Amino acid sequence: MNYKFIKSSEKRKILAGLEEQYGITDLPYLLIETGKKRLRAFSGSLSKEEISDLAQLTNIELIGMYLISRKDNDLRLNFDAISLLRNQITKNIVGINKDQFELWIRGHDLEIETQRGIVIISFENELVGIGKSNAEKIFNYLPKERRIKTALPADSQFRTNKTHEDL
Amino acid sequence: MTKNPRYQMKPLFEQRMQTLLPEKKDFDNFSKIIHQGPENFIRCNTIKISPEKLLEKLESKWQVKQPFPKFPEILLVTSDLKPGELGNALEHLLGYYYIQEISSMMSVLALDPQPDEFVLDICASPGSKTTQAAAKMQNKGTIIANDLKLDRIKILSTNLERCGVTNTITTRNDAISLCSSLKKSNFRKFDRILLDAPCSGEGTLRSSPKTLLMWNQKVIKKLSRQQKKFIAFAFKCLKEGGTLVYSTCTHAPEENEEVVSFALENFPVKIETLSLPLKCREGISQWKEKKFHKDVEKTCRIYPQDNNSEGFFVSKFKLVEEIA
Known part of the structure; x- marks a missing residue:
């Protein structure tokens, strides 16, 4: 699995985009980018280093949950992310x-x-x-x-x- | 309900079940109930909704009971349902509940994972127990959900996403190589491990009657060997004082007490007494010529005729001393 941890500066931009589009202001997850500009949310207790170590030792298929895809200028919420974040969604x-x-x-x-x-x-x-x-x-x-x-x-x-x- | 002649018990299976259930009435009850469809149990996904709110929504269309006050997330739909009705309901699509047979919920109730713990689900697909564990852990801690094949991983991931599980890392490995490489590299050891082992499925006759056709004693022996390997490697990545739950959905003693007895005789573990909301029968102490470790009586045999459920087997170990 190819993955990249999203840095906090980038996460702030994403959150700003989510607030503008949907009204979402809180994303208490580690964000991980995988193929096709998909962002996944991980709430687990393993650190980035531990996840990287684990990836060396085992065949990781997925980390956390598919949350958003980035397409053009849109942040498109995954269907399941909508029900997870439904209490925060107020726009559009x-x-x-x-x-x-x-x-x-x-x-x-x-x-x-x-x-x-x-x-x-x-x-x-x-x-x-x-x-x-x-x-x-x-x-x-x-x-x-x-x-x-x-x-x-x-x-x-x-x-x-x-x-x-x-x- | 009329019996389908294609799905009668094979003579050897019948003989084995008669040995396990020597009282005629008990065996007759077993023989009768396996030809009836299972009850419609669902489990509220507390990651997304509380049992009270879900109950309120579901009661507008079905009759729903909460049969276990200590476990309000377990719901029983008693209305007559059309085929697929539970799976097609909006609340299911939104991940508010998981359709799960009551006996299969027992593994995670026995495991009792806590928020912030590090948990391994070795044979995780389709995800009923992983999602149940994630809900118990309030999406905190970390679960490593492993399975062997890509098609099974896909089903697992669909269910994890539907239920909004975010604390899980899904891996695709052979169970033995997974535990072995984690052990070799001194990776963090697990607080709890669930080994819901691949089994012959004798307990699932009510929902999968075709199991009767496919039943084969050779397969049981092969599975028993595999299960012993799995449990042996699983103990190696469990921390001292950690908990391992071994469960199957079969009645075959070779896959149940024999595996538990093997573990008790070869590893620094003790077996724990279980307190589950279903009627449990003690594990058997002997099968054919084989005598098992005396503590196998602390395991739990769940029979369909006792609980109007599917059949199941659960055991819970504590690792007394870390395995070097």
């Missing part, structure tokens, strides 16, 4: 209704007019994912393996005979 939240939620959780994009950029989707006081808006539509970034595979509920206004891809 878009609320959806039940019908929209049923589409969202199955991986569909949502026809919602909102500000451009990365948005957090909220449904009934739960943060249920992240998407990117082009002002007219929110593109769904819910990981495929976390989408619900069942058909839309019988009472959904979006239920048709079309396949998911047609919608």
Whole structure:
């Protein structure tokens, strides 16, 4: 595993970006950058030196949890990081209704007019994912393996005979 | 419930279980319950939500009980569920709970890991016990979660991420080479080690009835040899006074008491009495011609007919003197 510990000066910049985008002000983790500009969060008690020693002795696959990916100027929170940090997220939240939620959780994009950029989707006081808006539509970034595979509920206004891809 | 004839016990397995359960009624109860699906236990992931808040959310759609007041994180869904309903619920997708059979929760309850401790989970995938340990440790300390194969590591990592586990380093190594290289390099020794060993799975018949078809005595002997090697190497990276929990999901004495007896006879360890919220039967003192160390009676055999659970085996060791 290729990894790099994020220095405190860089962490401060990241935190400033997270505050601007999401309102997150506290990140009590050791941040580690792995491939594809992914940042992982480690809350464990091993020091950086001990982690490096361990990497010499064993085959480390992952350290901590995937938290953020850096893409262009965006800091994109991982789906699971959203629920971990949900108490701190206060900005760029878009609320959806039940019908929209049923589409969202199955991986569909949502026809919602909102500000451009990365948005957090909220449904009934739960943060249920992240998407990117082009002002007219929110593109769904819910990981495929976390989408619900069942058909839309019988009472959904979006239920048709079309396949998911047609919608 | 009608029995599926393809999944009947093989004669040798039946004979072995009759030896373990000599009372006819007891064996009949065992034979009956293994053909019934398991109960729907879930474990609240206290890293993300409290049991009270989760209960409040789940009670709007299901009937949910908290059967063990001392362990409020253990929940039982008693409503009739559609296939996949537990796994497709929003609360599951958000990592608020882990679908875990009650008997499999016993290993970590026995291990009792504490925040700030250094813990090794040697055969960690799919992660039910690692996530349970991380929650007990409040995402503090460090867990090394190891498994052998990449596909198993992927499942493990998905579950760790879903549950918001941040105190874990996931490694892909053969258990023996992992312990051996940590020992050789004098790396920090572990406070607690969980060895939930690969086993023949006789205890999982209710959720995996196909185990009955695949059951094979040769495999048990092979696994027993492997388990002894694993436990021998695991003790080498445990600190003095440290705890090792050895567990399996099988009833086979070769994989349970025989391994425990081997450990007691060859290493400076003592076995600890367990206090678990399920009915435990003492470990057996003899199997065929083999007599085991007298302390194996302190191990815990969990039978499905005693607890309406799957079958399981748990033992807990304390290392009296560090192994040089």
